[in-house]
Amino acid sequence: MQASHIDHVNLNVPADGKQPAREFYEQKLGFTIEDDLYEAGEKPFFDVRLSATGVVHLWPTDDFEPQAAVNYDHLCIVVEEDIETVKSQLTEAGVDIEKELDSPLGATGVAGAVYVRDPFGYRVELKSRV
Incomplete structure (x- = not known):
């Protein structure tokens, strides 16, 4: 088996999370x-379109609880812009940068990255292309 990329990631969000998702991912980060x-009503989630080949599925749920355990650390999104x-x-x-690393190692090598939190408490790494 040989994978080429991640197709999607599923994240639960609050039932009323669509507008905060739109404000953060679309208006602040520039994704669609x-x-x-x-x-x-044809599917139970909406998408953050990252690229032609990658999305984040956001699943609104009444049972959403913000991340409290350490079994999830972050989602990494490679961006075209320099850091x-x-x-x-x-x-x-107006997005607070939680952490910055000059040379984190990722799937394609070392490149600068910053870490931010989305409105649901998920950490998002924005990493420059290697």
């Missing part, structure tokens, strides 16, 4: 929210 099928541009865009959007 795809929710037509969710709104039409200084990413930091500038985050600051301009």
Whole structure:
């Protein structure tokens, strides 16, 4: 078996989480929210479109509880911009940078990265392309 990329990640969010997701992922980070099928009742989740080949499925649930255990650390999203541009865009959007690393090792090598929290408490690593 030989994998080429991650297709999607599933994350639970509060039942009323669509608007906070839109504000963070779309308005602040610049990704697209795809929710037509969710709104039409054809699927139980909506998507954050990261690229042509990758999405984050956000599953609204009445049973959502913010992350309390350490069994999940973060989701890493590779971005095309250099890390200084990413930091500038985050600051301009009012997103707090939790942590910055100059050279974290990832699937494709070492590149600068910053860590932020989404509105649901998930840590998101934004990593420059190697």
